Amino acid sequence: MKITVVGTGYVGLVSGVCMSEIGHNVTCLDINRNVINKLRKGKVPYYEPKLEKMILRNIKKNNLSFSNSYKNSTQEVNIFFICVGTPENNDGSSNLKYVYDVAKSLAKNISEDAIVFIKSTVPVGTNALIQKLINENKKNNINIMVASNPEFLKEGDAVNDFLNPDRVIVGTSSKDVMSVVKKIYEPLKIKNEKIVFMPIKAAELTKYAANSFLATKISFINELSILSDALNINIEHIKRGIGSDPRIGDKFLNAGLGFGGSCFPKDIASLINIYEQKNLESNLLRSVREVNKNQRINFMKKILSHFKNSKLTNKKLMIWGLSFKPETDDIRESISIKLIKDLAKKVKKLYVYDPIAIKNSQKELNRFNNIDFLKSQYSNISECDALIVCTEWEIFKNPDMAKLKKLKSKVVFDGRNCLNKEKILQNNIKYIGVSK
Helix, strand or coil, rough: EEEEEEECHHHHHHHHHHHHHCCCCCEECCCCCCCHHHHCCCCCCCCCCHHHHHHHHHHCCCCCEEEECCCHCCCCCEEEEEEEEEEECCCCCCHHHHHHHHHHHHHCCCCCCCCEEEECCCCCCCHHHHHHHHHHHHCCCCCCCEEEEECCCCCCCCCHHHCCCCCEEEEEECCCHHHHHHHHHHCCCHHHHECCCCCCCHHHHHHHHHHHHHHHHHHHHHHHHHHHHHCCCHHHHHHHHHHHHCCCCCCCCCCCCCCCCCHHHHHHHHHHHHHHCCCCCCHHHHHHHHHHHHHHHHHHHHHHHHHHCCHHHCCCEEECCCCCCCCCCCCCCCHHHHHHHHHCCCCCCCEEEEECCCCHHHHHCCCCCCECCCCCCCCCCHHCCCECCCCCHHHHHHCCCHHHHCCCCEEEEEEECCCCHHHHHHHHCCEEECCC
């Protein structure tokens, strides 16, 4: 099938490339000429495992191409996916400018009956507005149907998520659209029950509901970790205890610094805004957000408390992890970056390391002159008083104890509960985790 995907961010590029991987003829469209020129050479503008090799492979197979021309990308194509960003406005609402601009441009260029799928995360009712906008701008005598197909891709594992989906959600009432959806995803050999059709508004809300529920699980275990700390209980025992219940599950029950990234904070803010527009209270969602904010503050208090008898202004600290999660260079809403900004104002020096996200972090933290970005995980460790782990990269989980012993104050703050506490204590290094 010939498909055009508009937007080459995390969602659009992964979706387009994966659809070419399963045999479709895909054009990825983006108005940013610089990005398109890089992609034509197989250069991905962000880090996502497996993606670069897949791009090169499918360019070679002529399944995949890149364009910045709406005219060229709409010829003899009748399946389109809109995958552009919907950033957060100051009031928490979603900025839909880019989605509307794309919809209008597609409508003016599509020359035959077509289906436009909205993968961008949009508030309830947006698909209907896009349908109206397309109808007002399309060429005469053609039928363009709009359907919702929200994405559920995890950064760092997005390729696998697309090729092996838990479910495919599609908002439509059209039998024709349902038939096309089945053909698009047929190469994935998805069981029928995993392709879930529902009304468009339900599909729009499902995306927000999914992310908000996962964020709620994180905030729940983090709030419980505060009580566990006060009661001298290891939160890991609680996680295993409740996570073994299949009704609850153990995913997203890791106590730590809290959630970040481009999805959870934005989607919760947007959903709260939708509640407000309907004059409804969103007490749970507000609490989820507040708990997440406080988790970083509580961890900061642990650091300050440990050094209470000495001036933090004379201390040098090492930080491992800058991205908001492992296997990505994305630092948007990264708790690590926020913690670094808090600490940089209080300490003499911060030495920071991340296997992938250094470049992005340098731009974000360039106003601080007491931050050194390391090329090696253990560089300058003998100068540091403590180590703080902020992102649970695999390379951090089994550290070299001989090198950790070089820390002046012999203390490790584990903000993700990802280290072996017993092993660290056995090496006469103090361990401070999140209720662990």
